Amino acid sequence: MELVLITSHFPYEGESFIENEIKYISDYFSKIYIICGEKNSLRKEINTPLNWEVIMVNDTKTSFITYFKSILNLFTLSTIKEIKFAYVNYDSIRLIDILKRIFAYNLNSNKTLYKIIKNIDTKDNMKIYYSYWLSSEAYTLVKLKRKIKNSYCISRAHGYDAFFNRGYQSYRKLLSEKLDEIHFVSSVGLNQFNNVIPNKRNNIYLSKLGTINDSTVHYKELNQTFHILSCSNVIELKRLDLIIEAISYISDFNIIWTHIGSGILLEQIKELASSVLKSRNIEYNFLGQLTNREVKKYYEEKNIDLFLNLSDYEGVPVSMMEALSYGIPILARNVGGNSEIVIDNYNGFLLQSDVTAENIAKIIKLYYFSNEERKQKFYENSKNFWMKNYNAEINYTGFVRSVIARYKASKLND
Numbered sequence: 001m002e003l004v005l006i007t008s009h010f011p012y013e014g015e016s017f018i019e020n021e022i023k024y025i026s027d028y029f030s031k032i033y034i035i036c037g038e039k040n041s042l043r044k045e046i047n048t049p050l051n052w053e054v055i056m057v058n059d060t061k062t063s064f065i066t067y068f069k070s071i072l073n074l075f076t077l078s079t080i081k082e083i084k085f086a087y088v089n090y091d092s093i094r095l096i097d098i099l100k101r102i103f104a105y106n107l108n109s110n111k112t113l114y115k116i117i118k119n120i121d122t123k124d125n126m127k128i129y130y131s132y133w134l135s136s137e138a139y140t141l142v143k144l145k146r147k148i149k150n151s152y153c154i155s156r157a158h159g160y161d162a163f164f165n166r167g168y169q170s171y172r173k174l175l176s177e178k179l180d181e182i183h184f185v186s187s188v189g190l191n192q193f194n195n196v197i198p199n200k201r202n203n204i205y206l207s208k209l210g211t212i213n214d215s216t217v218h219y220k221e222l223n224q225t226f227h228i229l230s231c232s233n234v235i236e237l238k239r240l241d242l243i244i245e246a247i248s249y250i251s252d253f254n255i256i257w258t259h260i261g262s263g264i265l266l267e268q269i270k271e272l273a274s275s276v277l278k279s280r281n282i283e284y285n286f287l288g289q290l291t292n293r294e295v296k297k298y299y300e301e302k303n304i305d306l307f308l309n310l311s312d313y314e315g316v317p318v319s320m321m322e323a324l325s326y327g328i329p330i331l332a333r334n335v336g337g338n339s340e341i342v343i344d345n346y347n348g349f350l351l352q353s354d355v356t357a358e359n360i361a362k363i364i365k366l367y368y369f370s371n372e373e374r375k376q377k378f379y380e381n382s383k384n385f386w387m388k389n390y391n392a393e394i395n396y397t398g399f400v401r402s403v404i405a406r407y408k409a410s411k412l413n414d
Helices: 018-028 064-072 077-089 095-119 136-147 172-178 187-196 240-248 266-276 292-301 318-325 357-368 372-389 392-413
Strands: 002-007 031-036 052-056 127-131 152-157 181-184 204-206 226-231 255-260 282-288 306-309 330-333 348-351
Touching: 002 018, 002 136, 018 392, 031 095, 052 095, 064 095, 077 095, 077 172, 095 136, 127 136, 127 392, 136 152, 136 172, 152 187, 152 392, 181 187, 181 392, 187 204, 226 240, 226 318, 226 357, 240 255, 240 266, 240 282, 240 357, 266 282, 292 318, 306 318, 318 330, 318 372, 330 357, 348 357
Parallel strands: 002 031, 002 127, 031 052, 127 152, 152 181, 181 204, 226 255, 226 306, 255 282, 306 330, 330 348
Antiparallel strands: none
16 A cells, blocks of 8 residues: 655655654555655755655646646636635635635646656555645645545645634635545644534544654753743744743743744844843843754753743644653643643643733743742643653554555445
């Protein structure tokens, strides 16, 4: 049996967290084709095993015929249905924005489909087609099912592609109707999706992500300097400005704030930190983009007291799973799927989505002045919660086995 996995950047490190999953599911397939949308030339490719074959989508110029087909796709019944759906479910959305997104979906899916058909024997039905995102990659599989009868197509749904309040994404109703399985990484995302698009096909599942932690590092007594860590892309919705403002209210003890990650706002955030965090008790570091291995090494070598995530939107962040696996409690706002990974006063602090920077600072202070016994309990709770809910071996092995079982059952019924 073979797997065709459609990604945006993997095996280049734009989606390095897929590495956790594919490590466990590789053993179940004789060959894995990775259809990679775009290579990020600034990041390194991971070592690919012998049974992987990477096929790039955007390694050649887009042909005139592909553009022309994508324009023609705007004049179809499915486009009319999609426009109606968008007007019903999104306030104040403009027709031009709907059409732009639909065109982009068709252009990307047409290019991806062409690469699949050109490079893979699609007539061999012993394949599972798997889109990592419920977006244009998944729409490619809808088009594939039109061409290749009985092809088995599944997708994951994470954050922007799962939550309707994250903005308009095309063809979500069509995807729910045509794909064989959709796997949501959070129950909040699944429930919101079901509320907007009631599922009548029983093809929607909750399949949590997970992380790997082979570390033997145990609880470390905390230093006098309180070490706060954040890990994310440096973009507007991640709200590093709110982290800086919150830390600026703390003058009672020494703080080190470390941020891992890069992005278009990095220099702007550095300037903000330089102008706001002038107090002598505050030190801050921007480590930039690290590989997953480098992040894990940092966790093992450093004492980290608290992980901060103050994003405006989230799915269920892999960075938070990783922090919990090292026993690091989390302070986060109650957005997206954060309530599934942070249990207030158990393995961290879950704050209102509209919490102020000053109140965030108060919670940090309360935790800092907690006794050692309470902090150790938070450490143990964090580790145990990760093991029970976000252990990669348990989650991904269960995921791939259940998918294969349903795939085999579907072939018996063909």
